[in-house]
Amino acid sequence: MNEQDPQHDPQQDPEQDPRQDSPDVPPEAWGGVHRGPLRTGEWVRLVDTKGRKHNFALVPGKKFFSNKGSVDHDDMIGREEGFTLTSTAGGEYLVFRPLLSEFVVSMPRGAAVVYPKDAAQIVAMADIFPGADVVEAGVGSGALTCSLLRAVGPHGKVTSYERREEFAEVARRNVDQFLGGPDGSSHPAWSLRLGDLAEELPASGERYDRVILDMLAPWECLDAAAGALRPGGIVCAYVATTTQLSKFTETVRVHGGFTEPHAWESLVRDWHVEGLAVRPGHSMIGHTAFLVTARRMAPGQSPPRKRRRPAPGAYGPDYTGPRPADVADLGEPPAGG
Ligand SMILES: C[S@@+](CC[C@H](N)C(=O)[O-])C[C@H]1O[C@@H](n2cnc3c(N)ncnc32)[C@H](O)[C@@H]1O
Numbered sequence: 457m458n459e460q461d462p463q464h465d466p467q468q469d470p471e472q473d474p475r476q477d478s479p480d481v482p483p484e485a486w487g488g489v490h491r492g493p494l495r496t497g498e499w500v501r502l503v504d505t506k507g508r509k510h511n512f513a514l515v516p517g518k519k520f521f522s523n524k525g526s527v528d529h530d531d532m533i534g535r536e537e538g539f540t541l542t543s544t545a546g547g548e549y550l551v552f553r554p555l556l557s558e559f560v561v562s563m564p565r566g567a568a569v570v571y572p573k574d575a576a577q578i579v580a581m582a583d584i585f586p587g588a589d590v591v592e593a594g595v596g597s598g599a600l601t602c603s604l605l606r607a608v609g610p611h612g613k614v615t616s617y618e619r620r621e622e623f624a625e626v627a628r629r630n631v632d633q634f635l636g637g638p639d640g641s642s643h644p645a646w647s648l649r650l651g652d653l654a655e656e657l658p659a660s661g662e663r664y665d666r667v668i669l670d671m672l673a674p675w676e677c678l679d680a681a682a683g684a685l686r687p688g689g690i691v692c693a694y695v696a697t698t699t700q701l702s703k704f705t706e707t708v709r710v711h712g713g714f715t716e717p718h719a720w721e722s723l724v725r726d727w728h729v730e731g732l733a734v735r736p737g738h739s740m741i742g743h744t745a746f747l748v749t750a751r752r753m754a755p756g757q758s759p760p761r762k763r764r765r766p767a768p769g770a771y772g773p774d775y776t777g778p779r780p781a782d783v784a785d786l787g788e789p790p791a792g793g
Contacts, residue, residue, distance in 0.1 A: 486610045486643050488556065488602070488635040493534045499633070500532060501554040501562075504547055511554055511562050522547060556606065559634050560599040566626035569599035570670060570694060571744045573724045579607045582666055582692040582749055586612060591684060592668040593617035593653035593677065598627030600670060600694075602634055605643045612645050615662070617653040624650055654680045670694040675707035675778075682713050685752040692749045701746045706778040712758045714750035721746045 480491050494500060494514060502510045502520065512520060514533050519526040524547025531541060537552045554562070557572035570578070578600065584590060584607040595601055595616035604614045618624040628648055635643045642648075649656060653669075657680040666689060667681040674693040681691045691714065693704045701719060708717045721744075726737035753759060761782050771783050 502549040563630045565597045566623035567596035575603040589613040589664045590666040591615045595627040598630040687754040689752045709780040710778045717750040719748045
């Protein structure tokens, strides 16, 4: 059978291919994804033979132009995604609906985005679950918001604080583009609020299961996070530098109402797999950011004191950051050590 040729492809014949009658994803799932033929207004992603990507919404009668001529949107509308289209000047394009991980790295940006590898870590390690109440700041370009909304689903709640109006607008457009309803409505679990989380969250009086902080100074929001988190809840910070990592982690320790913070980063390396040439890829995204999580203790409770002494000199005279009470007198390296 020639799979390239629709004339010989049972997938093009609903009588022969039972997959053709699989229903669309229920709109009440708010997943941002459709099944079945590509529709007017939906976004598609065209990838050329050099790996260049082009994302756009399908409009009847419109053409997509490139240095290889043009292709008609009408030649895509109504077809099942996953086909190759040839432009008027012989360029070949792979056509699919964009995945969320592809959308967030190609959408317009106000601020830097949380990359998909880190969004996956946040969803898994901060344990974002269907029905969870999550608050995040700042919303930036809305990349992490999309993953959080997907994870909590329509029965959860994602409240996103952003103090810069222009970024909030970018985020609104991006999140609505991927996860919004056909009538232009936003995901029902989402509220976008303009303001500083450190001030607005305590004023709201709301309680949450998870607090996610992606900003320059997350330690400034720790008291607000502690006040809003239910016992057992998780605070998670995403920080780009080691100085931020240190300051946030020590601030969590000093607070006393959280478990010992867990700090880590994830490194993802592609592999080249071709015949006998099976080796790591030459390039990788070496560093994006660090993650820190800690769990909120019940009111009035504090975690057990650490039984291990800090490393010699860890809190010595050169250390100027927040100093946990139980290491105040342990700063100097042991004599002769
Ligand atoms: C790196 S961006 C966030 C990116 C976002 N998580 C994403 O994936 O697209 C940081 C944002 O935090 C906002 N911000 C910083 N401190 C804030 C605070 N205390 N409350 C609300 N927003 C804050 C900044 O204006 C900026 O837009």
